[in-house]
Amino acid sequence: xxxxxxxxxxxxxxxxxxxxxxxxxxxxxxxxxxxxxxxxxxxxxxxxxxxxxxxxxxxxxxxxxxxxxxxxxxxxxxxxxxxxxxxxxxxxxxxxxxxxxxxxxxxxxxxxxxxxxxxxxxxxxxxxxxxxxxxxxxxxxxxxxxxxxxxxxxxxxxxxxxxxxxxxxxxxxxxxxxxxxxxxxxxxxxxxxxxxxxxxxxxxxxxxxxxxxxxxxxxxxxxxxxxxxxxxxxxxxxxxxxxxxxxxxxxxxxxxxxxxxxxxxxxxxxxxxxxxxxxxxxxxxxxxxxxxxxxxx
Amino acid sequence: xxxxxxxxxxxxxxxxxxxxxxxxxxxxxxxxxxxxxxxxxxxxxxxxxxxxxxxxxxxxxxxxxxxxxxxxxxxxxxxxxxxxxxxxxxxxxxxxxxxx
Numbered sequence: 001x002x003x004x005x006x007x008x009x010x011x012x013x014x015x016x017x018x019x020x021x022x023x024x025x026x027x028x029x030x031x032x033x034x035x036x037x038x039x040x041x042x043x044x045x046x047x048x049x050x051x052x053x054x055x056x057x058x059x060x061x062x063x064x065x066x067x068x069x070x071x072x073x074x075x076x077x078x079x080x081x082x083x084x085x086x087x088x089x090x091x092x093x094x095x096x097x098x099x100x101x102x103x104x105x106x107x108x109x110x111x112x113x114x115x116x117x118x119x120x121x122x123x124x125x126x127x128x129x130x131x132x133x134x135x136x137x138x139x140x141x142x143x144x145x146x147x148x149x150x151x152x153x154x155x156x157x158x159x160x161x162x163x164x165x166x167x168x169x170x171x172x173x174x175x176x177x178x179x180x181x182x183x184x185x186x187x188x189x190x191x192x193x194x195x196x197x198x199x200x201x202x203x204x205x206x207x208x209x210x211x212x213x214x215x216x217x218x219x220x221x222x223x224x225x226x227x228x229x230x231x232x233x234x235x236x237x238x239x240x241x242x243x244x245x246x247x248x249x250x251x252x253x254x255x256x257x258x259x260x261x262x263x264x265x266x267x268x269x270x271x272x273x274x275x276x277x278x279x280x281x282x283x284x285x286x287x288x289x290x291x292x293x294x295x296x297x
Numbered sequence: 298x299x300x301x302x303x304x305x306x307x308x309x310x311x312x313x314x315x316x317x318x319x320x321x322x323x324x325x326x327x328x329x330x331x332x333x334x335x336x337x338x339x340x341x342x343x344x345x346x347x348x349x350x351x352x353x354x355x356x357x358x359x360x361x362x363x364x365x366x367x368x369x370x371x372x373x374x375x376x377x378x379x380x381x382x383x384x385x386x387x388x389x390x391x392x393x394x395x396x397x
Contacts, residue, residue, distance in 0.1 A: 106305065107346045142348070143303055147317070151309035151363045190312075227310060231317070231393070286346070293349055 010164035010171055012038065012243050012276070016053040016071050019271075023050065023077070029291060030072070030083045031283025032065050032099060033108065034092030037129025037158060038243065039064040041072035042280035043083075047288050049115075051076050052277050057129075061095035069098065085291035087283040091131075103286060105279060106146045109133060112282030113239055114141030116273045117263050122235040125225055125254070126278065127244035129157045134228040136235065141282075145232040153193045155224035157243040160250075162193055163217060166200055167210045178214040178249030185212050187220035214249070222253035229258065237263045245275035303347060306393070307357035308365050314396035316366045318357050318381065322347060324389035325354040334384030337361075337368045355390065369394075 026046035033040040034057060042052040053071035057064045065088065073079060080098060088096025089108040096102065105126075113124040119139040126133040131150035137143055153159055164171045185208075188199055196217065203213045229238070238260055244250045245265050255261055266272025273281065301323050308317035322345055332340045332355060343356035361368050372379045374394040382390045 103346050145302075145304040145306070147306035149309045151311060154311075224310075227315075231306065231310070231315065232304075286349075289349055 008165070009168075010161050011056070012054070012171055012246075014053075014055045016051070016074060018051040018075050019049070022048055027288055027291060028078060028082050028084055029284050029287035030069060030086040031108070031280040031285070031287060032069050032086065032088045032096045033090040033105075033277070033279035033283060034061050034065050034068075034088065034096060035129050035279070036091045036131070037161075038276065039068040039090075039092075040277045040280040041065075041068040042277050042284045043072050043076060043078065044281070044284040044288060047285055049273060049281060049284075052274070052280065054274065054276055057092065061092035062097050065092065065096040066098065085287040087287040087290070089279055089283045100287070101290060103283065105133065105148070106135075106143055107286060108279045108282035109241065110135050110137045110143045110146075110282065111141045111285045112278030112280070113137065113241055115281050115285060116241075116266060116275065116278060117237070117239050120237045121239050121263065123229060123232070123238045124278075125229055125238065125240045127157055127225065127240065127242040127250070129153075129243070132156055132225060132228055134225075134232045136232045147228055147232050149228055154190075155221040156193075159193045159196060159217075159221065160244065160247065162196060163200065163214060166197055167214060169210070169214075172246070174214065175218075175247035175249035175251070177211055178218040179252065180211045181209075181215045184219060185216040187223055188216045189220075218247075218249045219253055222250055222257055225250070226254055226257040229254075234258055234260065236260060239263045239275070240265070241275040241278040243276055305345070305354075305356070307362055308393070309363065311366075312397075313366070315393060316369065316395075317393040318365060318369065319391045319393060320355050321387075321389040321391075322352065322354045324387045325385075326387060326389075327353040327355070328386075329355070330384040330386065331355050331381040331390050334380045336380060337371055339365065339368055340381060 039057045088099035093102040124135040130153045136145040303322040306317040374392040
């Protein structure tokens with residue numbers, strides 16, 4: 001796993017991974033998911049994940065798309081010209097210049113979750129940087145219900161970053177930190193990112209510990225996410241994708257609220273697939289399917 | 298709802314309630330009757346990918362998606378059918394309107 005950049009402690013690390021042992025002759029496709037906070041690119045050979053990269057989205061979407069795809073290709077022996085079909089998705093999908101096609105997140109995230117966890121997944125909660133998606137899918141990864149709440153960043157990954165920064169806790173540890181309370185406090189009344197700092201400062205001033213403030217905020221976030229899941233209807237198995245899938249504080253609270261166990265995230269630090277790249281994986285899978293379709297016709 | 302429905306929720310929930318225009322992209326045939334029937338001109342046709350085909354279906358316009366609580370309140374969807382859902386012959390349009 002290679003890393004670069006000077007990402008702060010309050011945000012997820014940027015990294016790239018290649019599996020050289022998976023290299024074989026076959027159809028090479030790519031998926032580029034330009035999110036509001038993170039950009040992800042995945043390269044697949046015959047529908048198997050071969051390499052990927054996760055980066056911060058800059059202020060320039062086309063530039064982010066190019067950078068993250070270039071990074072995913074690094075050390076793979078492939079160049080842009082070797083990609084037989086590329087699909088762009090996410091918030092910045094229209095700004096993926098090298099993509100053969102732009103597809104909305106609706107289809108991509110569902111396919112990606114189906115690929116990572118297999119056919120038992122029925123409900124996907126994607127907690128992105130500035131939006132939350134709740135998706136119901138069938139055993140093939142086909143969408144039956146889709147909801148995206150991007151009206152505000154309340155209860156999203158961006159909100160967690162603000163808290164990590166404010167409380168000076170690394171984002172990787174924020175989940176465990178939020179669980180270090182004897183008794184779960186009442187959720188904060190307002191998950192608004194703009195007001196969250198003010199509210200948190202007020203609670204700290206009133207003598208609340210950092211853990212308690214974080215627990216109250218995380219619980220409010222989890223309640224908000226659970227509401228969205230209930231709107232599309234919860235059916236097992238439930239999985240969580242996006243950055244917050246790595247936040248044990250969020251995941252365990254959603255499990256408690258909904259009285260359900262999520263399928264655990266694969267061990268992405270070792271060999272597993274990162275739940276953060278579900279959208280990019282789905283895009284690369286659709287790229288493969290679309291390429292095969294054009295060849296057949 | 299057919300078993301193969303693809304319900305796409307346009308809207309949001311916030312502190313005051315939940316507000317969605319729900320389009321069943323499988324049942325929608327892109328005829329545009331709901332678009333013509335909407336007095337607020339909130340709807341348009343957008344392309345979604347279904348089973349590897351691009352399909353043109355009704356959707357809430359980008360500029361309205363984050364404020365339908367206000368734009369759609371004119372039709373007062375509480376407890377009654379809205380003009381958009383009445384206009385659809387395929388029962389592809391519904392509205393979720395729950396104020397807390």
